[in-house]
Amino acid sequence: MGLTDTIGRGTLKGLAYLGGLAQLGGRAAYATFAPAAKARRVRPARAIHQAMAVGVEAIPILSLITFFIGVIMALQGAYELRQFGAIQFVASAVAISITRELGPFVTAIVVIGRSGSAFAAEIGTMKVTEEIDALETMALPPVPFLVAPKFLAMLIMMPCLSIWADFMGILGGLLFGVTSADFTVASYLAATRDALVMRDIVTGLVKALMFGIVITAVGCYEGFSTGAGAEEVGRSTTAAVVKSIFLVTCVDLVFTALFYFTTAK
């Protein structure tokens, strides 16, 4: 009785949370794209400012991390492939794992750490200091004003960052290939080009787009559900990071399975 009760309550809470995310996402999408929402238009300047913070400023750290991931993937791949005398496949192994999976996923993790947490902290602090209330009383509803520019920035920047991450990851693999696996730069790049099909890159981009939506929705939702007091901001920031990582992984699983079963046929 106790167990089923707990599971039932937990499930309902989870569903309510997803419902809350979907509602926030829907309202932001409406504010961004619906022509009827003209009166509550989203200012491009605000979206550009967000795009700078979410995208451009993330490039140095993302480059470094994905470059290392590329090297690591090459090392791990080579460790196994070497035993079969198939070390030349390291280029394709890196290319496919980076574009289909690790590029978008690592991008998501970096963006969660930098921006998902920042969204929650920003909106949470504004909630605590009554700035959200102030927006309301000034007839500036917080969703079009605060959330929509973040969504717009994320929708544009996540695929861009993801492509950049793919590029840097492949570059990492190339470093290993050239220094330790008898590749030349040209032969490594040729092997990569041969291994990749458009579908690999597109599936990665679709994932990146979905991750962007999840990260923004969770970050903003956690911000809005901040209670009173400074420690609550800390709580919602932590929750935004943990829940984003979990949900991004879930979305990743769903889309990977979807892509796998749709190609298998």
Add this chain to the structure above:
Amino acid sequence: MDQSTAAAKLESIISVRNLHVGYGATEVLHGISFDICAGETMVILGGSGSGKSTLLRTMVGLEKPCTGEIWIKGRNIERLSDQEWDDLRKKMGMSFQGGALFGSMTVGENVALPLYEHTELEPSTVEIVVRMKLEQVGLAGFEDYMPSQLSGGMKKRAAVARAMAMDPEILFFDEPSAGLDPIIAAGIDNLILKLKEAFRMTIVVVTHELASAFLIADRMVLIDKGNIVALGTKEELRSSTQARVRQFLDRVPEPEVSEELDYLQMLTGDRPKGRK
């Protein structure tokens, strides 16, 4: 003829009717009704937890009433479309307790925000309006300061300037002098008096500061435990013989356990029935 009857004859700009507001299962306001007339300064007095801030938040639409109605400028705010509500809100300004200035914007940008969002004014015109508004609150030359660089009193002044940016007809103040030293608080009182005189705005102030309340008010309403205890001009309140009014005005502390019944209510959490 006293002022309250005279005031009642004026047009009422805000009308609160049998308002019940609660958070979850706890009801905070138990059926409040009163009117605020155009051009008057109404002070909502009450102790901590009396429900006065909730009343103000409900009047500006930040809380939803459980039952009851609020009419502003002849319109029931619950029945307005989003667009109508936005239009009405542009005629109302609110100054929050902590100022609630946007920390990521300068003082000037804070004041300019509603103008940029709601009007088609040229940036140069907005700049002039911002300078005017800041001048009116005694903050001329502070356009480029960040809110974090301002003192508590200056933040409140800047918040008033922002609340006035759209030339509102009604200005709401939440605890304008809370957390300020007596001199700065007196400055804020003077500012409210000045605004009242210069712009003939309807001003609604929530406070528990008696000196400030008696200085700025035309009429006052005293709220206690979610009910109206007294409503009238400041003279009427000052001469009131009602026990609860006297206790509040004479600053008599709450007895440890006032009555057995009250104590029981405190333990069980039931609210007194029909008690005013």
